[in-house]
Amino acid sequence: MREAIRDMRVRGAGRIARAAAEALARAAEAFRGEDPGAFIKYMEGVAEFLRSSRPTAVSLPNAISFVMRSLRESPPASVEEGKRAVREAASEFVVYSKNAVRVIGELGARRFRNGDVVMTHCHSSAAAAVLSAAHRMGKVDRVYVKETRPRLQGLIAARVLSDAGLDVTLIPDSAVRYFMKDVDRVIVGADAVAANGAVVNKVGTSVVALAAKEARVNFYVAAETYKFSPRTIVGELVPIEFRDPAEVVGSDWIAAHPKVEVLNPAFDVTPAEYIDAIITEKGVISPYAAPLILMEEYGVRTWLP
Numbered sequence: 001m002r003e004a005i006r007d008m009r010v011r012g013a014g015r016i017a018r019a020a021a022e023a024l025a026r027a028a029e030a031f032r033g034e035d036p037g038a039f040i041k042y043m044e045g046v047a048e049f050l051r052s053s054r055p056t057a058v059s060l061p062n063a064i065s066f067v068m069r070s071l072r073e074s075p076p077a078s079v080e081e082g083k084r085a086v087r088e089a090a091s092e093f094v095v096y097s098k099n100a101v102r103v104i105g106e107l108g109a110r111r112f113r114n115g116d117v118v119m120t121h122c123h124s125s126a127a128a129a130v131l132s133a134a135h136r137m138g139k140v141d142r143v144y145v146k147e148t149r150p151r152l153q154g155l156i157a158a159r160v161l162s163d164a165g166l167d168v169t170l171i172p173d174s175a176v177r178y179f180m181k182d183v184d185r186v187i188v189g190a191d192a193v194a195a196n197g198a199v200v201n202k203v204g205t206s207v208v209a210l211a212a213k214e215a216r217v218n219f220y221v222a223a224e225t226y227k228f229s230p231r232t233i234v235g236e237l238v239p240i241e242f243r244d245p246a247e248v249v250g251s252d253w254i255a256a257h258p259k260v261e262v263l264n265p266a267f268d269v270t271p272a273e274y275i276d277a278i279i280t281e282k283g284v285i286s287p288y289a290a291p292l293i294l295m296e297e298y299g300v301r302t303w304l305p
Contacts, residue, residue: 005053008151013191013227014125017063018094020050024067025090028083039079040071055239056200056267058192058229066093100224100281105129108222108279112139116184119144122202123157124189126222132164142167144179148202150247173204177211186212190223195232195294197272197287203265209274218276225280228293241266
């Protein structure tokens with residue numbers, strides 16, 4: 001599962017989080033032995049191994065912390081009790097995650113008006129849920145989807161939204177400002193939300209936000225609360241993952257031009273002042289209310305790895 005996440009065969013912050021929770025449950029079942037202390041040590045090692053797969057998607061360590069909390073707060077008296085605790089916590093997280101997407105879709109759809117034309121970037125299950133719900137309500141029919149290079153996640157979004165019945169127009173990333181004049185709303189997902197309200201999402205998101213700000217187009221973020229980063233409360237930064245340059249130009253081109261440096265940041269940061277609202281399963285909030293989500297809904301101690 002770690003390699004599937006690293007290679008982006010499992011992609012999207014929500015899916016990554018659910019996959020990690022399920023992987024912990026499978027790892028727990030695979031343990032052989034009768035010592036509960038050894039079981040806890042083994043699970044901590046598995047958790048750290050999974051956590052290292054993607055550095056930016058905060059949903060990953062948050063999901064792992066949610067599952068591991070069952071062992072850390074109440075050490076099991078037996079291995080079987082520990083396995084059951086991990087299994088139940090993983091199942092609880094998966095159910096919560098899927099329900100959160102549904103609720104976000106319902107809440108977010110209310111922010112749209114009849115006839116709105118929308119733009120989105122990359123593929124986000126939460127953002128897609130909002131657009132699908134808005135379409136079912138008869139509010140949104142047309143959506144511009146950016147291709148989202150270099151891994152072309154926009155093609156996934158285009159397929160999902162088209163299957164949901166929306167009229168989809170796929171555009172190059174570089175055309176975002178050209179088409180912004182035709183757009184009424186922008187909605188994107190998030191890989192992490194910092195305590196200051198800034199949103200870390202697929203690279204190119206901040207350019208969309210900047211173009212939307214210039215055009216006075218509302219910019220919304222759809223994000224489950226487990227994508228909020230507890231460690232940013234104490235001043236830590238969300239690390240930006242740099243991926244294999246071959247994703248951008250291909251390994252043959254890199255080999256043919258060894259003096260050319262190719263950089264491939266997977267994410268960028270959109271400041272809070274460019275964001276009109278963050279749509280969560282707890283409600284629609286101002287980005288500046290992010291600390292309330294972190295402190296009041298979950299409590300930082302509970303979620304810190």
